[in-house]
Amino acid sequence: MSRESQPAQPAASDRPELPGKLPDHLRAELIAFRRDLHMHPELGHQEFRTTAAIKARLEKAGLRPRVLKSGTGLICDVGTWDGVRPMLALRADIDALPIPDAKTHVAYRSTVPDRAHACGHDVHTAVVLGAGLVLADLDRQGLLPRPVRLLFQPAEEVLPGGATDAIEAGVLDGVGKIIAVHCDPRVDSGRIGLRSGAITSACDRLEVSLSGPGGHTARPHLTTDLVTAAARVAIDLPAVLSRRMDARSGMAVTWGRIEAGHACNVIPMHAELSGTVRCLDLAAWHEAPDMIHAAIDEIATMHGAKFEINQVRGVPPVVNDPAVTELLREAMGVRCGAESVEDTEQSLGGEDFSWYLEHVPGAMARLGVRTPGDTAKRDLHRGDFDVDESAIAVGVEFFTAAALLDGRRTGPAAQ
Secondary structure (H helix, E strand, O other): OOOOOOOOOOOOOOOOOOOOOHHHHHHHHHHHHHHHHHHHHOOOOOOOOHHHHHHHHHHHHHOOOOOOOOOOOEEEEEOOOOOOOOOEEEEEEEEOOOOOOOOOOOOOOOOOOOOOOOHHHHHHHHHHHHHHHHHHHHHHHHOOOOEEEEEEOOOOHHHHHHHHHHHOOOOOEEEEEEEEEEEEEEEEEEEEEEOOOOOEEEEEEEEEEEEOOOEEOOOHOOOOOOOHHHHHHHHHHHHHHHOOHHHHHHOOOEEEEEEEEOOOOOOOOEEEEEEEEEOHHHHHHHHHHHHHHHHHHHEEEEEOOEEEEEEEEEEOOOEEEEHHHHHHHHHHHHHHHHHHEEEEOOOOOOOHHHHHOOOOOOEEEEEEEEOOOOOOOOOOOOOOOOOOOOOHHHHHOOOOOOOOHHHHHHHHOOO
């Protein structure tokens, strides 16, 4: 529904009152915390400084965070779990990307060469940290109806995602549902995007190795022309799959690297391609490996090339639970008005938050980080990525509202 077609909404004074607003001093602290993380990005499974900073701030608030057995990432319960009624978990991912920070106009530019928080994980971390601090204060006042688990997860960018290790480490023990946000540079700060059902796509890494005897470029008919074979795999595989998979599955093979040969007059003996396989549909994702193998077999055989395939299974789609999605819609409506929620489409991006949803119901929202009025086209995983930092306060209050509303519905913990 467009903003213009939204029905009239109640004024802020007519919305139900909920505690859990972010105080100004903490707002400034969280922006500074996010900037510190932005200046010191760490890759997946290497987030030792980040983990230590989160742990120190939670301990300062009187909480008891527990670092995961891998040494990076942590969980922290706000309130005391009674061992019976399940908790709500707030999840943040804490790792950065192996790309250079191209921003030159900000003081908090990355200080680490070829490393950048270009996906907003520093914002996600600040949001969950802030929500935890606000909820801890409410707990001390006796205003937190149910305990809440904070989950700071490492290695989201490393397939199949750090979520699988976190689940194995027991982060979902006692958890009944889980929520998260992901920065969206297409949505204005002060708004969120929601979708019931699949909101992201499955994503795998695909590596193809071709081999042949090689030879002279003057006589390609006497050997296997691996450069041409690699080119045909690159072009024909997506085309073949588009005719063998249901078009509604959204199957997309996109190459990020092709490498073959070292001399202009030598047909090489090896060629390699690597890229990603993305899919909107869970059933099609399960069918994809066999389909891809059969298609590459046909293409490579046509050119007389031998081949090996390594398809690294990544993540299934994030499928938002309808009831949890409605909880998020209500929480944002309480904080910012129902007009602050917009429908969002399913993305072809992958997210390992999906692994949690194989165990407990949950939902992910798109957190708007675009400065209102900014017409520039921006995207994630770019070196110039940045956010409107007012989104941090929005995310904190959104999460605290969700925790309070969910706690009231499930009833107070046993005393």
